[in-house]
Each structure stands twice: as structure tokens, then as C-alpha cells.
Amino acid sequence: MKVIRGAVDEMWSVMEQMVGSIFRHGLPLTDKIAARTALTNFVLHIHPVRVRRSWIRMSYTLCLGGLSFFLFIVLTVTGLYLMFYYVPSINHAYQDMRDLQFVVTFGGLIRNMHRWAAHAMVITVWLHMARVFLTGSYKKPREFNWGVGTLLLLITLLLSFTGYLLPWDQLSIWAVTVGTNMAKYAPIAGPYTRYLMLGGHAVGDATLLRFYVMHVVGLPLIGFLLMVVHFWRVRKDGFSGGL
């Protein structure tokens, strides 16, 4: 009996040690514990530990920057799932989309979430920009972060646009044809730019591969790095706080 009790105690303390190694400070019952938790936690280190109450009123940011970032994460996760089933070639892409829709477990749901989250992100980023403008938060010392934000808006639009081609249905190739046609009007560089984007003179296999590579690696990587800088600057410039 004693041996069993001892073994259970031992197991319990190992488990406590495991949990304790992840959550080092217990429940945040006092400000001191809470502060220490926030200070030493990787996920939470993105916030300042201490803030003025007026800075974190939801009526000020409407959470729009945070939601844009959250949607980016949702898009990354759902996008990974789609990548398991999608082959970026004109012989497979469309059939893969149909399989996702009708055959793959949760394929339709995940595809829908990816699509609607992309539209939502264009809207939240746009509204976040409006919030920053209307509260004058781009003024000194935040000029630079406004510029980083502008680039993030462009990346968001380009991510949506490159994703638009991937289902390889009538909607996608003609939307992309119309979109890339705009590029060719630039003086001198125009036709070359368009050729570079399409990998040819018309939307085809090469275009699909280029858009896919930019959509799943190139643009998300640039976007992620810009976000890291963006968040860093929000912290270092000091959040603009209430009006």
C-alpha cells in the first residue's frame, strides 16, 4: 500500500513539475504574479506589462490591428491544410479544389474559412488604417510605422490577389487577366512587368506556379517580417493611447 502511495505521489510531483515548467507562476491572483507572468511569457511579451487604463480601451483601437494579425494566423493555418491537397498545375488545380469541396474531410469548411478570412482581412486592415488616420496616430514619432503599415496593406492586397488565381476556375483566370492587364500600361516597363508576373504572354501553367509560390511563401514571409517590425515599432514608439 505504502509503495503504491509513494509511486502516486512521485508521479503527481513529476506532473506538477511538468506543468510548472510551462506555466511558471500559477494563477495571476495578484498584480505582482500577473506582471511576472506577462514578463516571462513568450506569447504575452508582445504587450507592455503595465499600461494606462486609457490605452487599452477597445473603443480606441476597435481591436482592428489585432484582428488583422489574428486573421493572418487563421489564414496561415487554414492555408496549410489546403496545401496538403492542392497541386499548383493546370492539370490538377481545379480538380483538387473540387475534391476539397466535396471529398476531403472538412475541406469545404476550411476552404470557405480561408476565402472569407481573406476578404475579412482586407476589410479589417483597411479599417485599421482608417482608425489610425482618424486618431492622428501617424503623427510624430509614428511616421515610419505608418509607412510600414502602408506596405502591409499592399502585401495584404497582393496576397488576396495571388490567391484568387489558385482555384483555376473561370472566375480566377479572368480576374487575374484583367488585373495583370493593368500592369502593361506602364511606360517601357509595363509589358516586361506583365511578362514577369505571368511567366508568359497569357495566364497559364507558369502563371499558376508563380502566383502559388508568391502566395504561399514569398508574400507571407515579407508580410510576416513587416509585421514583426510593425509591432516592434508600436512598442518602441509608445502606443498613441487615448485622444
Added chain:
Amino acid sequence: MATEARDRIAARDRVEARRRQVDAPSTLRDDSDDEMIVSFPEFVFKEFIAMVAMTVFLVLVSIFLQAPLLGQANPGVTPNPSKAPWYFLGLQELLSRFPPLMAGVAFPTFVIVLMILVPFLDRNPSRRPSERKVAIILFALYMAIVVALVIIGTFFRGHEFIWNWSWVLGNPQTCGGKSC
């Protein structure tokens, strides 16, 4: 009080004062009297709620609203009208009205550069809406134009991208004369 603690507090006050000089132009509301709180868990909890709400919203929309998937791409059959994704419809709308060099290249480039330059062009140091009437009116105008162009492009452009009221009622898109 122990001198050590007093030194520490004095040093912190000096840093605070310097920060205030650098970071906080006089236009900032003086918030030094606001209560200081610990961001965790209250703030984190608010963010958590926002994320859960967004997730629930996305899942519900995705259950009931099917993302479009038309027939397989066919380079030989052009749908009429051919439209860019909605967030580029403003541009497409401009293209249908102005010379392409202007609408497709000069104008977007101008807007992007202008946007990056906004903090340097706006010389008014105030952040109070009541003291920034011009900036706010200009921005509202910009937003209104963008939204109007996107709505026109989405709902009021039918065959050949020609103005068409009946598009609202569902004027079907055709592919080579047949429905897509």
C-alpha cells in the same frame, strides 16, 4: 526610506521625464494621472474574446456561405463582363473612364506614394478631431470615393463593363454567349 530605493525612484522619474520629452508632443492628452494597470490578464482576456468572436463569426459564415467555384478555367472563353476581385474594382472602374496610363499606373502609384508621405505632409501637430477638420474631410472624401467606385464596379457594371441598372437584379454573366 532606504537611499537605494529613493535613488531607484529618482532614476526612473528621470527616464520617464526624458521619454515624455521625446515621445509625447504637447498634442498628446496628458494621461499621467490615468490608473496604471497590469495588461495581463484583463487586456489579454479582452483580446481573447475578440479572437473567439471572430472565429465563431468565420465558422458560421463558412458553414452557410459557399466560396464560389465556377467551371474550370478556359482561356478560349471570355466571361462577359470580366471583373477583377472586388478590392481592385475601383481601379478597373477608373480604367474604364480614363486613359490606361493615367488610371492603371500613374494614379495608383501617386496614391501609394501620397499615403506614405501623409505624416510628413500633414504639418498640423494636433491629434484632436476638432482641430483637424481639413485632414478628416479629405480622408472621408477619399474613403467615400473608393467605396463608391467599388460598389459601382460590383453592382452597376454589366456586359462589356457598361453601366447597367438591371445588374442589381441579377443580369447574368455569360461565357461565349452561354451561361458560365
